[in-house]
Amino acid sequence: MIRFENVTKVYDQTTRPALDSVTLEIDRGEFAFLVGASGSGKSTFLRLVLKEDRATSGTVYVAGQNVANISSWRVPRLRRGIGVVFQDFRLLPQKNVFANVAFAMQVIGKSRSVIRDTVPEVLKTVGLEGKEKRMPHELSGGEQQRVAIARAVVNRPGILLADEPTGNLDPTTSMGIMGVLDKINQNGTTVVMATHDDDIVNEMRKRVVELKNGVVIRDEARALYTSMIPIVGQSRRLRDASGREEAGGGFPAPDDPRNVSPERHTSNRSGEGRL
């Protein structure tokens, strides 16, 4: 569903690349966590999938299509096939729950009767039935995130990208949200979720792709937030990445990828959640 081939993204020539020759494939219907410290390239990965940015080199395929070949007027079509959820929910404060979800259908020209049928159905999927008339400020954080998920999936995208969807939520609420995402995944949607939340990753036991300084240092099925197995095959690349970081300067000291769990999910949110 999503395939990266030697993708490199350089924002600024003077610093190290945000993604450095990443090759990765996420299959249809898969659920994958994207983990790594802030600045490791998670958000860049998501931006490239959405064609918000162009890869500096390498090729990004989404649903079998090379996104570099999608002309700018066809980008909206690409994005209709991808739902996105953020840490800060991004609901429209002056619209109620129903209108927030319906908005995603209105702007792509769905008819009113289709909207009337689909929105309650999706709200039920995310566990918000009966709350159509509530305004966003009347909802808890978890409920707001459910509205955002409903909006992201109401047009039945093949892919759901979630950028730290539980970053603002307490552990119990987070697990509820994960249940919703899992349900959406069960219905056949490919879910890619960038996260810092080790509890969730450990609980879900899904595929984990770990990025560090723009390089994939681990890609494990049914894995934990931190790997139990020493990374042998990729140690050379990891050393390369660390070396580049020291040369670049201005970045936090490289931390051992096997020894990072407690401080990771407290890491700064300022640079994250912006896609």
Place this chain on the structure above:
Amino acid sequence: MRLQFILGEIGSGLRRNMSMVVSVILVTFVSLTFVGAAGMLQLQINQMKGYWYDKVQVAVFLCGEGSTAAGCASGSATPEQQDNLRTLLESPAVSQYINDFQFESKDDAYKHFKEQFSNSPIVDSVTPDQLPASFRINMKDPEKYQIISETFSSQPGVETVIDQRQVLERLFSVMNAASLVAVSIAGVMTVCAILLIATTIRLSAFSRRRETGIMRLVGASKTVIQLPFILEGVIAAVIGAALASGTLWAVAHFFLGEYMSKQYPDTAFISPAQTLLLAPALIGLGVVLAGTSSLLTLRRYLRV
């Protein structure tokens, strides 16, 4: 559905930016009023040209009792001199340039004078003898005035040759200058309008960046995202243009039609209906102004 959605977006945009929208309306109103005023002046000039150039003649005045011109040494023009002039007018050398001519005797002149100055006490102190007789010549081409002037000025019995058109030209040049002033004021105001529309659209795009961000993410097309902003500017400009057209109509109806035409009954003023011909041009200009400036602004401030 999509149309309704876009209309709703336009409505909310106009409401949120009320004060800016009002200022856009006023600025386009003022600038287009000046554009229209220049257009009206040109219409008026054309109207007067059409009206007067038909009537305006070259007048060859004959010597009267007290004439002091060189050709009038022998006093008042004699009937022989009159006949000579008539023959000259009918000769092929001259008649090729003129449509027709009339002879206006002293008595005719007195009659016209009385009509023209009927309100003035001067009529009572004038006798037919004091007014010169004249040949009134309708030119085929008014530009050929010089030929007539040269031919007749030196003839005996002719006091002077006057091209009435020259009197009007002076008036027209004043009106042309006025319409130039109106156009330059309109130019400055139009720059104002363009910048103000650009600022308004920018503010509007900024205040709705949440919505547009979400629209982008769920795959709304560029048209659906940008059209409400463009139409917002266009609607404001069209309202301004309509106000300007209304103002011009009111000027033509109340000022020219009711006041000026009573003061100057023998002048042909443009009718209110003619100013309405300017309205589509003004509205079109408003649409083009608003459309282009908002398109250019959106290209910079609303990434899609």
